Amino acid sequence: MFNKVEANLDFLGREKEVLAFWKKNDIFKKSLTLRDGCPDYTFYDGPPTANGKPHIGHVLTRAMKDLIPRYRTMKGYSVLRKAGWDTHGLPVELEVEKQLGLDGKEQIEQYGIEPFIKACKESVWKYLHEWEEMSDAVGYWCDMEHPYVTYHNDYIESEWWAMKQIYDKGLLYKGHKVVPYCPRCGTALSSHEVAQGYKNVKEKSAFVRFRVKGTENEYLWAWTTTPWTLPSNVALCVNPDEDYTKFRLGDEVAIMADALMKTVLGDDYEKAEKLETVKGQTLVGMEYEPLWDAHPNKKAYYVVSDGYVTLTDGVGIVHIAPAFGEDDSRVGHTYDLPFVQLVDAKGCFTKGTKWEGRFVKDCDPDILTELKERGNLIKAMEFAHDYPFCWRCDTPLLYYARETWFIKMTAVRDQLIANNRSVNWMPENIKEGRMGNFLENVIDWGISRERYWGTPLPIWICPEGHMHVIGSIKELREMGHDVPENIELHRPYIDAVTITCPHCGKEMHRVKEVCDCWFDSGSMPFAQWHYPFENKERFEELYPAQFISEAVDQTRGWFYTLLAISTLLFNRSPFENCLVLGHVQDMEGRKMSKHLGNVVSPGEVLNKQGADAVRWYFYTIGAPWLPSRFSADAVGEMQRKFMGTLWNTYAFFILYANIDNFDPKAHPLDSVELTLMDKWLLSKLNTLVKFVDEGLETYKVTESSRAIAAFVDELSNWYVRRGRERFWGKGMEGSKEAAFATLYHVLVTLCKLLAPYTPFMAENMYQNLVRTAYEDAPESVHFCDFPAYEEKYVDAELEKNMEALLEVIQAGRACRNVANMKIRQPAAALYVKGVSFPEDFAALARDELNVKAVKFVDDAREFTTYSLKPQLRTLGKKYGKLLNGIREALAAMDGNEVVDAFARGELVKFDVDGSEVVLEEVDVLTSPAQKPGFVAQTDGGVTVVLDTNLTGDLIREGYAREIISKVQTMRKDSGFDVTDRVHIAIECGETLKNAVDEAKEDILRATLGVDIADIAAEGVEWKDWNINGEDAKIAVWRA
Secondary structure, eight states: OOOOOOOSOOHHHHHHHHHHHHHHTTHHHHHHHHTTTSOEEEBOOOOOOTTSOOOHHHHHHHHHHHHHHHHHHHTTOEEEOEEEEOOOSHHHHHHHHHHHTOOSHHHHHHHOHHHHHHHHHHHTTTTHHHHHHHHHHHTOOOEEEEEEETTSHHHHHHHHHHHHHHHHTTOEEEEEEEEEEETTTTEEOOHHHHTTOEEEEEEEEEEEEEEBTTOSSEEEEEEESOGGGGGGOOEEEEOTTSEEEEEEETTEEEEEEGGGHHHHHGGGGGGOEEEEEEEHHHHTTOBBOOSSOOOOSSOOSEEEEOTTOOSSSTTSEEEEOGGGOHHHHHHHHHHTOOOOOOBOTTSBBOTTSTTBTSBGGGGHHHHHHHHHHTTOEEEEEEEEEEEEBOTTTOOBOEEEEEEEEEEOGGGGHHHHHHHHHTSEEESTHHHHTHHHHHHHTOOOEEOEESOSSSOBOOEEEOTTOOEEEOOSHHHHHHHBSSOOTTOOSSTTTGGGOEEEOTTTOOEEEEOSOEEOHHHHHHTHHHHTTTTTTSOHHHHHHHOSBSBEEEEGGGTTTHHHHHHHHHHHHHSSOSBSEEEEEOOEEETTSOBOOTTTTOOOOHHHHHHHHOHHHHHHHHHHSSOTTSOEEEOHHHHHHHIIIIIIHHHHHHHHHHHHHHHTTOOTTTSOGGGSOOOHHHHHHHHHHHHHHHHHHHHHHTTOHHHHHHHHHHHHHHIIIIIIHHHGGGGTSSSSOHHHHHHHHHHHHHHHHHHHHHTTTSHHHHHHHHIIIIITTOTTSOSSGGGSOOOOOOGGGOOHHHHHHHHHHHHHHHHHHHHHHHHTOOTTSOBSOEEEESOOOOHHHHHHHHHHHTBSOEEEOSOOTTTEEEEEEEOHHHHHHHHGGGHHHHHHHHHHSOHHHHHHHHHTTOOEEEEETTEEEEEOGGGEEEEEEEOTTEEEEEETTEEEEEEOOOOHHHHHHHHHHHHHHHHHHHHHHTTOOTTOOEEEEEEEOHHHHHHHHHTHHHHHHHHTEEEEESSOOTTOOOEEEEETTEEEEEEEEEO
């Protein structure tokens, strides 16, 4: 009937079989049209770049991004699963530079922009095979045959349309601003790019003397964290409202913020003589002598003021270099300070300086040395701080004045904040925290990059300064001169296109910059459709997305650019639900890095334990937004505990279903007579279905997956283990029929429930359980509807009673462990306080715990007491030498009575050596204790007491149960089939023989024995056993 199932845990081999089945039968392609005409559910796939290898973090993101679309498809939605590739930007350029042996922009232009661009286009797909292979292996269903590609003309044209819309709203402008700048890449970075590249570094800060002009020994003390900017200094800045003190220290007179004097001077503070304290504003205009005279063309080298100067660090006076700081630049504009730029585009000092041609940050030590030699360095201190590095090439960024194209995000700040608040962020704190804080302080987006491989900015400028933004290829052809029919919208081809200025008639040329590649990925909701030139209605039907998910570092990356562009164009968020994922770490909580040697490649684990195991690990290990501590061993352990348990249950069913030729069509669930255990399991199953359905509906991945794991554990270790014998009987009636029908129904439901989580194992089980029995069943489990909640099977009271029973059983097992009493040794009784359940549940408890009676009591005092000891901390000083007597007196008291007295608020009084002792509750240490012959366990208000006193009858029954166990072990070791009948021979003493004679029928029934003899058949080997202290030899052979 069913195909034989191997009990081994070769899940990887089975996954390969399933993958081959999917490909042979085009299962994924069929799934894309399965729900045509059904309600739409939109999922956006964040585009990776295929010129970088996938890592273990991508397995996590693909696992999470695959789960929800699979679930929604099974819930009857038509789910768009369009893959995408982020193909532009510095990562590609840097890779190509290495391939071609080039270093920097000068060499690129010498090589030629056109061949460089062609090489970039080829390099984009360098690791495409690895990405496709990894996606297949992890079971990530996304349409990679028809992806959106950000370098395609259609995609770029949609971006040009967006740029024109932004320009028409007056939000695109060119500004000369201090921007984060990568000297290696030769281009500015946007604020969200900078946010991705911070590192904690140790550098030298400098406390520097500036001589007040016209004095011999009077100085302004200033502080800087960037000594390399000091040669470009043009002013010193104070806070106008703070107090500044002129003081004498030795032969020197100095000025600094009064509040920072103790911190800066340290031990010398007491030696300092304060001469005068004034507000910062009083110092404005004071002139000083420059450290290096840059011969500026405007007034310079004097004190200015601004509220941005704080007294948290330094000396309360900061040096101003308008070319190298946003605040410096602003203050420079306010006071019309000269602009001194001594650093070139490569981040090196310019010609004419002492450090010509050297990278500025490398010059800090030399600058500090010179200041020290000249007497201008007060001190240099090492300090640790977060400093931005280029997120692509790892070069330290400089804050550098550049002409850059900006989108005026500050103008839409309020809309950004409102749209962000419309999103269901998971976790919730992202909304007002990481993302909310970023938006509260949003700055204008530096959109241009002085590079080559990217979406060209569609901006044309004429000699008169007029500006025109092209919004489509049609407009380009209408306005452009000699535009090729199939023009490629990339440099250098687009650079050659000129247009006539509509204002003055002069020739306009395109600006050389390309667009921030984050604008590419943030445009994917509409650009993937070539909107608005094509698919206008389809885009509007599918916008916004119901679901996106990526790692937490995308909060200020892709998530922000999606939100920013959508707000600019459509004034709404482009996604409704966002599941933010934590990073994958090693088992010690360290970031994975080549330096630490702890990097795990996707293939390393996928090719060892398979995708389902890795997926299940990520789903259940913790909340998705928390860091995942990952190791192959941890994955293997979870695979064994969950997948192994479920697979063994499935294999058990198949084994006995084939033995009995069970046909599910002939034994529908509604026609069988269900037992208590069947009813409980079906109730529990439907409660689980409802919980998982509601959980996935609200993106509760961890809670829903853990609920499934708990159910599978109870299915295997309670239902199946308790009901094994039901599958062994003859025929197919009554309890046996119900057992088969129930377990079949549960396993099929679990296949569908697990399909979004573990798609390979679910498919494997479904094909055997369902497709072999029902020819008209859906071709794949992934074509099935998600299981529906069937209220008719749910019995909350039944589940409550079973939960109480399992709690009692757990405590009863603990009692046996404490008493060192084997489960096969019957006990007289189990006493239960704090919970009760009907007789049919009590019968299960008696059988499971091997006790003759289960008795519910209101008071366990008959079996339990309390151990009493003096509290030395409170009684030591009070009673001293009487402590031993107090200890003996407490040991002799009834623990229950003492605890009850304290509970009533009473004191305990007694005499020791003629002296009265009075004890309060705090004076006595109490701990639960058992009376002889009884073992108790208490948990959460429930107390379970096991009577461990053994009678002769109980001992003999224990012998019989041990013999049954040993015979079962010998059957298994001999390789007998589960249906084989056997002969049994036992050699033992009189005590054991009497027990065997009494329980002969029970032993034969439990072991499929034919008879019990004293002599074994010829050639059969005996095995020695110790049966509860009695020696015995047992032989077993096939009947």
